[in-house]
Amino acid sequence: MEAEVLDAGPRRRSRGWVAALLALLLVLGVGAAVVDRSYRSRGSEQIAACRQHGASEIAAATGRLTARTGTVRPTVFAMPHGHLRRQLLALVSEAVAGADVRLLAARARCAEVELAWHHGELARQRDECVATLEEMAVWFGEVSRDGAHAFRSGVGGGRGCR
Numbered sequence: 001m002e003a004e005v006l007d008a009g010p011r012r013r014s015r016g017w018v019a020a021l022l023a024l025l026l027v028l029g030v031g032a033a034v035v036d037r038s039y040r041s042r043g044s045e046q047i048a049a050c051r052q053h054g055a056s057e058i059a060a061a062t063g064r065l066t067a068r069t070g071t072v073r074p075t076v077f078a079m080p081h082g083h084l085r086r087q088l089l090a091l092v093s094e095a096v097a098g099a100d101v102r103l104l105a106a107r108a109r110c111a112e113v114e115l116a117w118h119h120g121e122l123a124r125q126r127d128e129c130v131a132t133l134e135e136m137a138v139w140f141g142e143v144s145r146d147g148a149h150a151f152r153s154g155v156g157g158g159r160g161c162r
Helices: 015-078 083-095 099-111 120-145
Strands: none
Touching: 015 083, 015 099, 015 120, 083 120, 099 120
C-alpha cells in the first residue's frame, strides 16, 4: 500500500521577504518624495523667474506707451482728422514697436517650463502668465500697427504675471 502524501499548498513565505519588500517600498517612496520636492522647487523657481520677466516686459511696454500717449493725447483728441494727428498716432505706434515680439519671447520662455502633472498650482500660475503675455502681445501688436488703437481700448495690465 502506498503512503498518501498530503499537499499543504504553496510554501509559506518567510517574514524576512515581506520585511525586505516593505523596506524597499519605503525607500522608493522616500526617494520619490525627495525627487518630487526637488523637481517642484526647481519648477517654482523657473515659474517665478518667468513671471518676473513677463511682468518687467509688460511694465516696460506699458511705460513707453503711457509716456507717449500722455504727451500726444490732448492734440490727438483736439484734431480728429489730418496729417498732424496721423503723425502723432505714428509716434504712439513707434513707442511700442517690437513690444509684441518681446512679449511673445517672454511667453515662449514661460511656456517651456515643464512641470509634473500633479503640480497643479504651479501649472496654473504658468498658464495664467502665458495667457496674459499672449493677450498683451496681440494688443501691443495692434497698437504698433495703428496708434489709435491705444485710445480705443485698454490693456489688461499683466495680472497673470504678478
